[in-house]
Amino acid sequence: MDISLLLLSVFFSVVSCLFLPSILTSLGEVIGYYLRRASRTKRELLLAQVSSEQRNYSSEKKQPQSGEEDGWEKIESYAAGTVPNGGKADQDWKGIVGFFHPFCNAGGGGERVLWAAIRATQNRWPDAVCVVYTGDHDVDKTAILKRVENRFNIHLHPPTIHFLNLSTRRYVLSSTWPHFTLLGQSLGSLVLAYDAFNLLVPDIFIDTMGYAFALALSHLFFPSVPTAAYVHYPTISTDMLDSLSVGGQGMNAGTGEGWKGAIKRRYWHLFARLYCTVGSTIDVVMTNSSWTQAHIKSLWGPYRTRRRPNVDSDIDVVFPPVAVEELEGAVEVSEGSEPKRGPYLLYIAQFRPEKNHQLILESFANLLTSYNGFPSFPNEAPKLVLIGSVRNSDDATRVYNLRLLAHELKIKDSVEFVCDATWPQILTWLQRASVGVNGMWNEHFGIGVVEYQAAGLISVVNDSGGPKLDIVVDIDGKPTGFHASTIHEFSEAFAKALSLSPAETLAMRRRARKSALRFTDRGFAEKWIKNMERLVKLQVGPAAKA
The missing domain is CATH 3.40.50.2000 (Glycogen Phosphorylase B;)
Structure with a gap:
C-alpha cells in the first residue's frame, strides 16, 4: 500500500474512532484482530528465542555483585507488598511489554528513563519479556546494551529484552515535515505504531518518548491491551501557545504575528484539542516533573474525566532516575x-x-x-x-x-x-x-x-x-x-x-x-513498579475472563 494512503487511512480511522466511537470502534477491532493474527507466529518465535537465550545465559552467568542484588531485592519486596492478596499471580506474570522508543540508542535523559524502567520491570517480573520498538538499525542488541552500561551504568538481563526494528522512523523526523510539523510528526507516529504492531502486538504497550497518538492507535486496534505514557514534555502546551506572541520565549517566539501567525495560532489550537482527545484514551499516565504534570493535567485532565468517569485517571509524577x-x-x-x-x-x-x-x-x-x-x-x-x-x-x-x-x-x-x-x-x-x-x-x-x-x-x-x-x-x-x-x-x-x-x-x-x-534510582523504580502493577492488573483481568 502507498504510504501516503496508509497514513491518511490510519489518521482518519483514529480521528473517526475518537469522535464517532459508536460507528467505527468495531472497524478498529477488526483491524486489530488481523494484526494479532499476522504477528502470532512472530510472537511464538520470539518466546522460543527468549527461552533459548535464557538457557544459554543461565549456563554461563556469573554471580551478581551482592550490593546490586540486595538493592533490587529490596525493591522487589517493596513492590510485592503493594499487590492485593500477596500478588503471586501478578508476580509470576509472563507477558510481553512493548516499549515504544524509536530513538532508544540516543543516550539522553529520556533513554535513561527507558532503561531504568526496563531494569525495574525485569526485576519485578523476571519472566516478562521487554520488547523495544526502535529505528536504530545500525546497531545490534549487544552494542545497544553495552552502550547502556557505558553511558548510564545500567545492567540489564539480556535474555528477556529484545529489539524490533522499525522501518518507518523517518516519518517522525521534523525534517520530513517542514510545514505543519507538530501534526506531521504525530501522524508519522501513527505510521510508526502501525509498523510496530505489524511486527508484534504486545500485552502492554508503553510510550516513553511522547508519541501519544501511537497509544491512541493501540487503543483503537486493541482495546484489551493496557496503554501507558511516560510524558517528558507535552507535545503542545499553554506556554507554547503564549510563546507565539512578541516577547515570548522559545524557538517559536514571536511567530504568531501577522496573517501567517494567525493561521499558525489557529492550527496550534486545533492541534491542542486533538492532542487532548488522544490523551483521554491512555490508561496510565506518568509525568517526569510537577511542571509537566500541571500542563498535562490542564490539557488531558478534563477530557480523561469525561471519557473515563469511573476509571482511575490520576496523572502521577514519577521523577526520572538519576545515579x-x-x-x-x-x-x-x-x-x-x-x-x-x-x-x-x-x-x-x-x-x-x-x-x-x-x-x-x-x-x-x-x-x-x-x-x-x-x-x-x-x-x-x-x-x-x-x-x-x-x-x-x-x-x-x-x-x-x-x-x-x-x-x-x-x-x-x-x-x-x-x-x-x-x-x-x-x-x-x-x-x-x-x-x-x-x-x-x-x-x-x-x-x-x-x-x-x-x-x-x-x-x-x-x-x-x-x-x-x-x-x-x-x-x-x-x-x-x-x-x-x-x-x-x-x-x-x-x-x-x-x-x-x-x-x-x-x-x-x-x-x-x-x-x-x-x-534516586530506587525512588523511580518504586513508583514505576506501582504504575506497572496497574497495567498488569488491567491486562490480567481480561485474560482471566477469557
Whole structure:
C-alpha cells in the first residue's frame, strides 16, 4: 500500500474512532484482530528465542555483585507488598511489554528513563519479556546494551529484552515535515505504531518518548491491551501557545504575528484539542516533573474525566532516575576535595537546538570579558565543558556550528566539547567541575541538573520548567544554586557561583547533594513498579475472563 494512503487511512480511522466511537470502534477491532493474527507466529518465535537465550545465559552467568542484588531485592519486596492478596499471580506474570522508543540508542535523559524502567520491570517480573520498538538499525542488541552500561551504568538481563526494528522512523523526523510539523510528526507516529504492531502486538504497550497518538492507535486496534505514557514534555502546551506572541520565549517566539501567525495560532489550537482527545484514551499516565504534570493535567485532565468517569485517571509524577547513590560514592564533597575542583562550568545536554548551547556560549564569553580572577581559583581561568551525545548528522553539524561560534566569540581555547562521553568520562568532569549549567527554556525536568547536585556542583539553570520548580530549590531555607534567563543574568550567576567563599561554596555543595536525594534510582523504580502493577492488573483481568 502507498504510504501516503496508509497514513491518511490510519489518521482518519483514529480521528473517526475518537469522535464517532459508536460507528467505527468495531472497524478498529477488526483491524486489530488481523494484526494479532499476522504477528502470532512472530510472537511464538520470539518466546522460543527468549527461552533459548535464557538457557544459554543461565549456563554461563556469573554471580551478581551482592550490593546490586540486595538493592533490587529490596525493591522487589517493596513492590510485592503493594499487590492485593500477596500478588503471586501478578508476580509470576509472563507477558510481553512493548516499549515504544524509536530513538532508544540516543543516550539522553529520556533513554535513561527507558532503561531504568526496563531494569525495574525485569526485576519485578523476571519472566516478562521487554520488547523495544526502535529505528536504530545500525546497531545490534549487544552494542545497544553495552552502550547502556557505558553511558548510564545500567545492567540489564539480556535474555528477556529484545529489539524490533522499525522501518518507518523517518516519518517522525521534523525534517520530513517542514510545514505543519507538530501534526506531521504525530501522524508519522501513527505510521510508526502501525509498523510496530505489524511486527508484534504486545500485552502492554508503553510510550516513553511522547508519541501519544501511537497509544491512541493501540487503543483503537486493541482495546484489551493496557496503554501507558511516560510524558517528558507535552507535545503542545499553554506556554507554547503564549510563546507565539512578541516577547515570548522559545524557538517559536514571536511567530504568531501577522496573517501567517494567525493561521499558525489557529492550527496550534486545533492541534491542542486533538492532542487532548488522544490523551483521554491512555490508561496510565506518568509525568517526569510537577511542571509537566500541571500542563498535562490542564490539557488531558478534563477530557480523561469525561471519557473515563469511573476509571482511575490520576496523572502521577514519577521523577526520572538519576545515579544519585553512585555519584555520592564516586564524587567526594568535602574540604579535602575542594582543591581537586577548578573554575570549570559543565553543561551536560544532548546537542539539540532547544538545549540552547548558544546562550551558554555567549554568556560564558561575557563572563570572560569581565573576568578579573576569582579568589578560590587564583591560578586558573574559567573553562566551559560541553558534554552531549551526537545522535545523527544534524547533531554533528550543530556541534560544528557551535565550535565556529566559540571561535567567533574568541573563547575557543576556553571551551571543550566532549561528544558521546562514557560514564567514566562524565564522572571525571563531575569530580573536577565547580558549576553545573542548564540553558534550556522550560526544560521538562533536567536529569543533568540532578547529576550536578548529586556531585556537589553549584547549579546555574534557566529560570523556568523543572530545574526551577523541582530541582534547584531551597533546602533548609537556603539556595542550592542560581536561576537565570538572559546572557547578562547567566554571566552574573556564573560569576557569583565562582566567587563564593570556601565556606559558602562547601555549604551550598552539601545542600545541593541533600536536594538530589529526592531523585534516586530506587525512588523511580518504586513508583514505576506501582504504575506497572496497574497495567498488569488491567491486562490480567481480561485474560482471566477469557
